[in-house]
Amino acid sequence: MIKSTVIIFLLVSCQVLLCAVHKTPGNKLLLENLRPNIISRSEWGARRPSSVRNLAEDPAPFVVIHHSDSDSCITQAICQARVRNFQNHHMNNKNWEDIGYNFLVGEDGNIYEGRGWGKHGAHSKPYNSKSIGICMIGNFNNHNPNAAAVKAVRDLIEYGVSLGKIQENYTLLGHRQTTQTTCPGDSLYQLIQTWPHWSSN
Numbered sequence: 001m002i003k004s005t006v007i008i009f010l011l012v013s014c015q016v017l018l019c020a021v022h023k024t025p026g027n028k029l030l031l032e033n034l035r036p037n038i039i040s041r042s043e044w045g046a047r048r049p050s051s052v053r054n055l056a057e058d059p060a061p062f063v064v065i066h067h068s069d070s071d072s073c074i075t076q077a078i079c080q081a082r083v084r085n086f087q088n089h090h091m092n093n094k095n096w097e098d099i100g101y102n103f104l105v106g107e108d109g110n111i112y113e114g115r116g117w118g119k120h121g122a123h124s125k126p127y128n129s130k131s132i133g134i135c136m137i138g139n140f141n142n143h144n145p146n147a148a149a150v151k152a153v154r155d156l157i158e159y160g161v162s163l164g165k166i167q168e169n170y171t172l173l174g175h176r177q178t179t180q181t182t183c184p185g186d187s188l189y190q191l192i193q194t195w196p197h198w199s200s201n
């Protein structure tokens with residue numbers, strides 16, 4: 001009797017252990033495969049934020065796309081310099097606590113961490129407490145961002161959903177849908193209307 005109980009116990013333990021072994025690395029591997037290249041704040045030389053607030057709604061129900069209305073960049077060195085300039089402008093001139101966006105994307109194909117996941121932004125009132133704001137570096141009034149930048153943004157959104165930082169049924173918006181602005185530029189605004197989850201309202 002004791003012997004069979006021990007055997008059953010061992011069998012159940014093995015099962016649990018096997019499940020754990022199979023499940024955890026599997027999910028981690030999947031997430032790792034989805035993880036796009038994200039240049040961290042320390043890598044691009046970010047200043048410390050003066051204060052940090054979390055999103056009121058996390059995972060975020062909205063993703064808002066911006067352009068920087070500046071020159072674009074096709075190397076990491078130049079994109080990083082642009083991102084540092086944006087942060088300085090936002091903190092020194094606009095008096096914000098940090099760079100406005102949650103993430104930025106360059107035509108070098110890299111994603112640059114802004115405020116990051118789950119953080120209250122300063123990019124599109126009144127959505128700052130419930131959205132992930134992504135800025136594509138460049139002026140996209142008359143042309144679209146290159147394929148590398150478009151892929152990076154779409155991968156980032158997909159990754160955010162799989163991380164549980166963006167709601168699965170999120171709504172994608174262009175900045176001009178939230179306030180009076182030409183952002184994210186006429187071309188880019190046309191383009192995002194072809195992406196999944198874009199909504200006219």
Ligand SMILES: [Zn+2]
Binds near residue numbers: 066067123175
């Ligand atoms: Zn904008």
